[in-house]
Amino acid sequence: MQELNSKIEFKINPSVYKKDPLSSDLGINIVEQGIDQIVELGFENFTFKKLAQRINSTEASVYRYFESKHHLLSYLTQWYWNWLEYRIVIGTLNIPDPKIRLENAIKCLTEEIKEDQNFSRINEVKLHQIVITESSKVYMCKSVDENNASGFYQVYKSLVQRVADIILEISPKFKYPHMLVSTIIEGAHHQRFFADHLPRLTDQIENEDAVTSFYIQLANRQLRIEK
Amino acid sequence: MQELNSKIEFKINPSVYKKDPLSSDLGINIVEQGIDQIVELGFENFTFKKLAQRINSTEASVYRYFESKHHLLSYLTQWYWNWLEYRIVIGTLNIPDPKIRLENAIKCLTEEIKEDQNFSRINEVKLHQIVITESSKVYMCKSVDENNASGFYQVYKSLVQRVADIILEISPKFKYPHMLVSTIIEGAHHQRFFADHLPRLTDQIENEDAVTSFYIQLANRQLRIEK
DNA sequence: GCAAATATAATAGTATTACTATCGAAATCG
């Protein structure tokens, strides 16, 4: 398994980067330390100058890999979506019952990330934190349409489509499969954020991962799956 | 009605502004033209300098009203939440059946805003656009906790609580009333945005307001209300 | 109706951000 994992490299849309960060130590450093620093400072306060200082390099060198911090954030978000889709594929393989496949997929979409999956050099726990707080800034911006044309959101779309397909397998007549999936994905991010910062906007239940169980119940009741 | 409306002024938490913008023509201009310009440029590209130029004033004068553009956005968002709550109160008055009250509330939370309600000098259609695209930036930021302590999100919380109370009236044992409400509010924003920019992440249906009908159905099925 | 208080325009200035350009040394690749 270790071996299998180490061979995996996600295809990130080349238009997010100027130079493939996985092609050099510096690039890997930019991504790795970038994640750490975005978590520490928040995306608004994060700059390439600060990152360059942290990795003992120069601003100009960082700019050789990414056009802007927005592009770096897009890169990270795409990595995350790829990773999610990969986990969903793995988690639904060889399971004949689509209801169980859906439940597993929703778990992937909503569950808290556990420490150190040793999957790659990317720290998935921190990346998940970034995605929760910052990922909507990747599309809620003036450049959406342009970025969309460049393919920035392809992985996200394919992820949504994949889960929507499971829903349609269960309920072919369900009218809103994509809405349901994107509501769950974005909703889970919001609920995790609210739990940490604005608890009155969510519900926390002891000894339960309320976010995951809420969205599983939500999907089941939408599709009238009784438990 | 005209008369009644013109008397209404929402209480905005004073810590969002340095000087009450409703206390002067300049302040009103800042808010009104600010809305227009944020819609035109997007929040990231919007600056106080540009706003000052548009209203033939100076950057320094704008700063006398708001500490930063983030504060202006918070002000606008609070205004929107107040307005939403007001509409929900009106829309649920004197209706004994909580199921109908909930449906009306969800309509307020999710429906597209119609042209020119003539409610105030604020352009609600444009404000709604801003809220859809930018409002999450008001809390998805490093200063959440500080802003929360200052009361920036009180109206949002009371709005969520108000609708959650209707839910609990219908289903007192329902475990996730706040999650359901905030999922609907945030979800509706996302779905409207996706419909405009990333349609594969949502579902659009001819001659139907898919967003509203999806979330009404969602709530009903969550609470096992049959139609 | 005038003094006092307040509001604003005008100007100036700072630190930081978000980049771009150039150059030479070092590493690597063929």
Add this chain to the structure above:
DNA sequence: CGATTTCGATAGTAATACTATTATATTTGC
């Protein structure tokens, strides 16, 4: 071993996000 790529170093620009000061209007209080 020579060519190319990579990177660090330095420099510079335009814009952003503010703060401070002063002089002139305007309002208000008496």
